Amino acid sequence: GTLSNSGETIELSGQFGNIIQEFKYEDSWYPPTDGKGRSLVAVDYNAPLESWSLSEGWRSSKLVGGSPGYFETQLPHLRISEIHFNPSDPSENERLEGFNNNDAFEFIEFQNVGPLAIQLDGFRISDAVDFTFGRYELGPGEYGVVASDSRAFLLRYGEGLNLIGHFQNGKLDDSGERIRLYSNEEELIHDFRYSSDWYPESDGIGSSIETFSNFEQLFQWRLVSHWRPSSERGGSPGRAGRSLPDSPIRITELMFNPGPPTEEEKADGFIENDDFEFIEILNVSSEVHNLSNYELLGAVRIRFNDFFIQPGQRVVVVKRLLAFRARYGDSVRVIGEYSGNLNNNSERLILRDPSDQTILDFNYLGNWYKSTDGKGHSLNIVNTDRGPVFWGAEEGWRPSKGINGSPGKKSDPYFSWVWDNFSDSAAIDSNISGELKDPDNDNLSNIAEYALGTDPLSRDQGLFHSVSDQDEKRIIILTHTMNELATDVEMILESSSNLKTWDAVNLSPENYIYSVLKDGTQQRTIVDDLPMSSGIHRFYRLMIRR
Structure with a gap:
């Protein structure tokens, strides 16, 4: 027999x-191997045996005619170490310089992982x-960097x-794309695809993706x-990425531009309004x-004294303790007053641990949400489990549900759902997003839609x-979905x-079925234990309590 030219x-x-190895090759993998004299x-x-059936598991030979009977020399020690495929949007200064598209800030980083210099x-x-x-x-x-635009x-x-x-x-496609790296002898060093589905932080929020190690197979x-999302906004081109210290402490709420003082507060x-600033801290x-x-x-500047923060506990540091107590009372645990103040337009905040390692380093912007800019609402972090770049992105924060924020209190899961399903303005308008409102007129109130996990703006059931x-x-x-x-x-x-x-x-195991649908929705099915022919009238209702 002969090896088929088509694969x-x-x-x-x-x-x-016994089968030791089984795989399929394709002639379309590498043009140099398809009648041009190179072997696979x-x-x-x-590598795992399944990779032999993938194009990524092969490369074209260095030499025409292949290398039968001997190992080809080791591939060059150049590795792709970081990819920034969907950078954050240009800043105001960058736009003034003519860069209106984030694609200009893409880059690919390389590292020489060998013991000798490489002439590229x-x-x-x-x-x-x-x-x-x-x-x-x-x-x-x-490390070396190749960028989309050198000036950018x-x-x-x-x-x-x-x-x-x-x-x-x-350009580097925002959704994911194939990248191949060849040596100067046309040796295939890398052949892989990255994906925007890997990490949300890297999909336009500000993180690059970087390798855990460049010395792997x-x-x-x-x-x-x-791969992992970079901990630093914009990545770390030209140097090793920074690993985060293992700390459970997070900043979770910012009252940077409080509502104006009341007449009673003025009299005191x-x-x-800056007197009422606060920063909330959580032990996750x-x-x-x-x-x-x-x-x-x-x-701001403050160094904390001894304080043992409990699991899940939220505490605050404040601009002025007496003002904070006048507005919020004594129920919230305050662990200190800071010097400085939170600028209403934009400001940088850095949280460091006792070993001087940076946990968070971010800038917030006062124009992210109108309701937080002097109208009484605070900024609340959406998800404390996300990467640190979300602290410096509008998508990482939302306004508080109520006026004056919620210092020391757990976030409201209902309002988090509201924020995900309504527009910014509708989310804080109780006439639209209130628990008992029904904006899509499907006879399901918002609280019912929340419990069922349905769309409050669409007439779904x-x-x-x-x-x-x-x-x-x-x-x-009877069947219903569950959030x-x-x-x-x-x-x-x-x-x-009798109604x-x-x-x-x-809900005994005999008549209760729990399942998860293809889209991830949870569903509960209850089978009535009385046949309809029994003559017994039975009515059902689903009670939702909060």
Whole structure:
């Protein structure tokens, strides 16, 4: 037989007929191997067997005619170490310089992981973007960067970061794309795809994606587990990325531009709205943590004394303690007064641990939401489990539900749902998003839509019934969806024979079915234990309590 030029399956068997290896190659993988004289060579002999059926598991041989009977020399030690494919939007200053599109700030970073310098002349990247390196020597351990636009890169990141050149053609697709890296001898070093689905932080929020390690086997570059979102907004081009310290302390609420003082507050001597500023801090862990020698810097300055913050506890530091007590009372735990103040337009905040490691370093903007800019609402972090770049992005924050914020209080899961499903203005308008309102007129109030996980602005139904024939008996089946994030509501199925007296239905395992639909929606199905032919009237209702 012969090897098909269009591709076919190859099987390697042992002496007893046991299959050792089975894979399929394709002629479309690499043009140099399709009649141009090059052979297919495995990229990594230690890779999982399934990678032999993938183009990424192979490369074209260095030499025409292949390398039968001997191992080809080791591939060059150049690795792709960071990709910034969907940068954050240009700043006002960057727009003034003529950069109105975030694509101008894309970049790919490389590292020499070998013991010797690499002369990059003739190395190239292809597919997503095209770039061929000129004469540039990259020393052992050094990083180099190829950017979308050299001037944009220098404007955002400055000098001294080993900027080698700019893309000669193409851009990095925001949704994900294939990248290949070739040596100056056309050896395929990298062939993988990145995806915007990997990490939300890297999809326009500000993070790049960077490798955990550049010394792994090459097939690892294809795996999401080999990558992480950068902890720094804009990534870390030209240098190693910074790992976050293992700290459970987070900033969760900012009252940077409080509402004006009331007449009573003025009479007590608090005439400036800045007097009522506060910053809330949360322990996200399940263990007690000592805040001693933690420090807030930037807009404000305070070093914390000994304070053992409980799991899930929220405490605040304030601009002026007496003013805060006058407005909020004594129930909120205050652990200190800071110097400085929170600027109403924009300000930087830095949270450091006792070893001087940075936990959070971000800028907020006063124009993110109108309701937080002097109208009495605070900024609340949306999700404390997200990466640190969300602290510096509008998408990472939302206004508080009520006037004066919610210092020291847990976030309201209902309002978090409201914020995800209504416009910014409607979310804080109780006439639209209030619990008992029904903006889509489908006879389901917002609180019911919240519990069922349905769309409050679309006339969809999250509960329905059907009739089934079982053992020659007609049985009624009741089904409703469930919002797993609605932890503050109780859903109780009740029955009645007269529409006057209602009792909770006993959900025994025999008549209760819990399932998860393809879209991830949770669903509960209850099978009535009385056939319709029994002559007994039975009515049902779903009670939702909060």
